[in-house]
Amino acid sequence: MTFANSKLIATAATLTIAAAGTIAASAPSGRASGSNEIIVTTSSITSDFSANNFKSAAAAQRAGEPAGYCKQPNPMTTAVNRTMDCYSAPVQVDVKKNGRTVGTAKFTAWHEIHLNLKSVKWSEKITVSKAAITGNAKGILTTFHPSCGSGCQVRAGGGLASPFTLNGSAHTGSASHTFTVSRGHPRSSHTRYEFDFKKPGYTSGEAAYVGSTYRCDDEDRQYGAGCVYPTRISVEKDWTKLSDMANLPGIGDNIRKVQRAGLHIGRPGSTVPLTRATKAKAEENRKEVCGPSVRPKPGDIWWTVDPSDDGTKPSCDEYPFAETTQGGNTYNPPNRSIKWVPLKENRQQGGILRTFFGRYHLLPGDKFYVQAGQ
DSSP: OOOOOOOOOOOSSEEEEEEEEEEEOOOSOOOOOSSSEEEOOOOOOOOOOOOOOOOOOOOOOOOOEEETOOOOOOSSHHHHHHHHEEEEEEEEEEETTTTTTEEEEEEEEEEEEOOTTOOSEEEEEEEEEOOOEEEEEEEEEEEEEEEEOEEEEEEEEEEEESSSSSSSSSSSEEEEEEEOOOBOOOEEEEEEEEEEOOOSSOOOOOEEEEOOEEEEEOOTTTTTTTEEOOTTTTEEBBOOOOGGGGGSHHHHHHHHHTTTTOTTTTTTTTTTTBBBOOOHHHHHHHHHOHHHHOOOOOOOOSSSSOOOOOGGGGEEESSSSSTBBTTTTOOOOTTSEEEEEHHHHHHHHHHHHHHHHTTTTTTOEEEEEEEEOO
């Protein structure tokens, strides 16, 4: 997330806001003589969440950090990785007269967000820490204004719903979000957090920054609408649990064969995760590798085919999956393989993938791994 750029001329009595080394300034009031130039620069604030890590190491609590802040499961789970984020924003408020700093207030805003896989509504917890006050920085009235773009509404709640004074007490509140989406129209946005500061006799100031991009959709009829962080890598079945595909004799063997090869495509932690493809790309991939002209060769049928049991008919299985951009002829063997399996195995695999995509809101372009074992 970043702070907005601006360059403003401040009057003699000014509140100057600095966040993580960034200076932001209020608009000039035009009522005092003399002027000072204030430059506002951007500063990047990184998330405190251990995204895409298979184990979340417990971090030592930092000064002023709320109890239990950013507590993550160890090992990580796909549900948490797709929905959780947390970050801290240090803010410094400098009170200036005629260009001279006469007081400073410093605090940190702590954010913890849990999106909802089953709803387009969620609430994040926000704590404004105790403020360290020096000089003439007492009595600064602070107002919190969150916003989240088109199709999204957000409302401040709890201790942040109304103006509060920066002092030796922490102020804890929330930002409750509601998104509007329809099938076929996923929508992405991020939350903008703005703090406005006022002090009698001084021009006002503000600090603003934005959180991580999230996405809401209503693409799966079974699982309904929900929201995720789309850049997070998911794992089927979960980060330390074998996929149900691993137990399908033919399909599990085919996945492991390719995942052991040079690129380890789709193996958890590899540099080549799988990427969900569009429906059109998936059909193209199938035709390239398992099209109508592909027929079993001697020795390819390793099970008993029962003419009275449709589920035992030979079916061409490919890995990487046709449903991914890594499928088709994207790679050459040994980083690509087909195996003839009973039709019921291929049907089971299709159901496993559809469930996975729907439950965790994986849309075309989203990345994932498959935990198939060694």
